[in-house]
Amino acid sequence: MTTGRDAAASGATTLSARLRAQALEWARGRSWHIRLPLLLWLGYILVRHLGAEDYTSLFGGLNLGIHELGHFLFAPLGEFAAVAGGTVLQLLVPLIGVGMFWRQEDWFGIAVAFCWLGTNLFNVALYAADARAQLLPLVSPASGDPIHDWAYMLGAVGLLEWDQQIAGLIRISATASMVAGLLLGAWLLLAMYRQPE
Secondary structure (H helix, E strand, C coil), rough: CCCCHHHHHHHHHHHHHHHHHHHHHHHCCCCCCHHHHHHHHHHHHHHHHHHHHCCCCCCCHHHHHHHHHHHHHHHHCHHHHHHHHHHEEEEEHHHHHHHHHHCCHHHHHHHHHHHHHHHHHHHHHHHCCCCCCCCCCCCCCCCCCCHHHHHHHHHHHCCCCHHHHHHHHHHHHHHHHHHHHHHHHHHHHHHHHCCCC
């Protein structure tokens, strides 16, 4: 007699096996040579982020532009949404990338998008950690003095004194996202190497 838990475990195993088979089929005949430098560069970015909290990669400018756009897009929803919108869009865009690559069944693209999400999370962690100190230089395309997003958001919800702990959790998430992307990418490259056309 099977239980609901057994059925769920069986369904998860079946889904996992199906996704693995689809990824292996996608990898067959693809060139690992042209993707390896990108994966190594993303690994380098992770090492640099882990070595220096204020490290900014080539993704930094793109991430900042998306962040600033988020403030404008969310502004009609009120002040808190406008302030939070920068971080929300900054994290949402790489996740949309994951979804787009998923629909296209571009497994290596998914791996890269998870690494990109990680770079954004490292940036968000740095910003959150600065909430009380407010030492980071702020950028704003709007006139007037810019608001420190995380000081405002954490202050509004009564969590300002927890800025370091929250930043630490975000850094852990950033590391996990990049490691997941790198592991998926490395597995795909190995599958490409083992399955030449």
